[in-house]
Amino acid sequence: MPHQDEGPRGGAPRNRSGDTSLTLGVVALVGSFIPVIGDFVAAPLGLLALVLGALGIWNNERGLATNFGASVIGATLGALALFIVLLMFAVTR
Numbered sequence: 250m251p252h253q254d255e256g257p258r259g260g261a262p263r264n265r266s267g268d269t270s271l272t273l274g275v276v277a278l279v280g281s282f283i284p285v286i287g288d289f290v291a292a293p294l295g296l297l298a299l300v301l302g303a304l305g306i307w308n309n310e311r312g313l314a315t316n317f318g319a320s321v322i323g324a325t326l327g328a329l330a331l332f333i334v335l336l337m338f339a340v341t342r
Contacts, residue, residue: 267314271319273301302325
Protein backbone atom coordinates (compact mmCIF):
# COMPACT_ATOMS: atom_id res chain seq x y z
CA MET A 250 0.00 0.00 0.00
CA PRO A 251 1.56 3.32 -1.03
CA HIS A 252 2.03 6.08 1.48
CA GLN A 253 -0.63 8.79 1.29
CA ASP A 254 0.19 12.35 2.18
CA GLU A 255 -2.19 13.53 4.89
CA GLY A 256 -1.43 17.24 4.85
CA PRO A 257 1.22 19.84 4.29
CA ARG A 258 4.85 19.12 4.92
CA GLY A 259 6.46 20.07 8.19
CA GLY A 260 3.84 19.42 10.85
CA ALA A 261 0.45 20.96 11.44
CA PRO A 262 -1.01 23.16 8.71
CA ARG A 263 -1.09 26.91 9.24
CA ASN A 264 -4.73 27.56 8.42
CA ARG A 265 -5.28 30.44 10.81
CA SER A 266 -4.94 33.27 8.27
CA GLY A 267 -7.45 31.71 5.86
CA ASP A 268 -9.97 30.94 8.59
CA THR A 269 -9.63 34.43 10.05
CA SER A 270 -10.03 35.91 6.60
CA LEU A 271 -13.29 34.05 6.11
CA THR A 272 -14.65 35.23 9.46
CA LEU A 273 -13.62 38.84 8.92
CA GLY A 274 -14.97 38.79 5.37
CA VAL A 275 -18.41 37.69 6.53
CA VAL A 276 -18.50 40.30 9.31
CA ALA A 277 -17.29 43.03 6.93
CA LEU A 278 -19.86 42.11 4.29
CA VAL A 279 -22.72 42.22 6.79
CA GLY A 280 -21.48 45.51 8.25
CA SER A 281 -20.95 47.12 4.87
CA PHE A 282 -24.70 47.59 4.35
CA ILE A 283 -25.02 49.76 7.47
CA PRO A 284 -23.84 53.30 6.58
CA VAL A 285 -21.99 54.43 9.73
CA ILE A 286 -20.67 51.00 10.64
CA GLY A 287 -19.52 50.46 7.08
CA ASP A 288 -17.28 53.51 7.14
CA PHE A 289 -15.54 52.76 10.42
CA VAL A 290 -15.79 48.98 10.90
CA ALA A 291 -16.46 47.19 7.62
CA ALA A 292 -13.78 48.97 5.57
CA PRO A 293 -10.85 48.04 7.84
CA LEU A 294 -12.21 44.53 8.37
CA GLY A 295 -12.65 44.08 4.61
CA LEU A 296 -9.09 45.22 3.97
CA LEU A 297 -7.79 42.90 6.67
CA ALA A 298 -9.82 40.00 5.25
CA LEU A 299 -8.38 40.68 1.81
CA VAL A 300 -4.80 40.72 3.09
CA LEU A 301 -5.21 37.62 5.28
CA GLY A 302 -6.95 35.78 2.45
CA ALA A 303 -4.03 36.53 0.13
CA LEU A 304 -1.64 35.31 2.83
CA GLY A 305 -3.69 32.12 3.22
CA ILE A 306 -3.61 31.52 -0.54
CA TRP A 307 0.14 32.08 -0.55
CA ASN A 308 0.61 29.62 2.33
CA ASN A 309 -1.51 27.07 0.49
CA GLU A 310 0.52 27.40 -2.70
CA ARG A 311 3.71 26.83 -0.72
CA GLY A 312 2.20 23.71 0.88
CA LEU A 313 1.96 25.13 4.38
CA ALA A 314 -1.85 25.29 4.62
CA THR A 315 -4.79 23.16 3.56
CA ASN A 316 -7.69 25.61 3.45
CA PHE A 317 -7.50 27.12 0.00
CA GLY A 318 -11.28 27.50 -0.28
CA ALA A 319 -11.66 29.44 2.96
CA SER A 320 -8.81 31.75 1.96
CA VAL A 321 -10.27 32.51 -1.46
CA ILE A 322 -13.78 33.05 -0.12
CA GLY A 323 -12.49 35.29 2.70
CA ALA A 324 -10.46 37.42 0.30
CA THR A 325 -13.40 37.67 -2.09
CA LEU A 326 -15.83 38.67 0.67
CA GLY A 327 -13.35 41.27 1.94
CA ALA A 328 -12.99 42.77 -1.54
CA LEU A 329 -16.77 42.74 -2.02
CA ALA A 330 -17.27 44.47 1.35
CA LEU A 331 -14.75 47.16 0.38
CA PHE A 332 -16.53 47.66 -2.94
CA ILE A 333 -19.91 48.03 -1.21
CA VAL A 334 -18.49 50.49 1.34
CA LEU A 335 -16.99 52.60 -1.45
CA LEU A 336 -20.21 52.42 -3.45
CA MET A 337 -22.31 53.45 -0.43
CA PHE A 338 -19.88 56.27 0.27
CA ALA A 339 -20.10 57.52 -3.31
CA VAL A 340 -23.90 57.37 -3.37
CA THR A 341 -24.51 59.04 0.00
CA ARG A 342 -21.92 61.83 -0.29
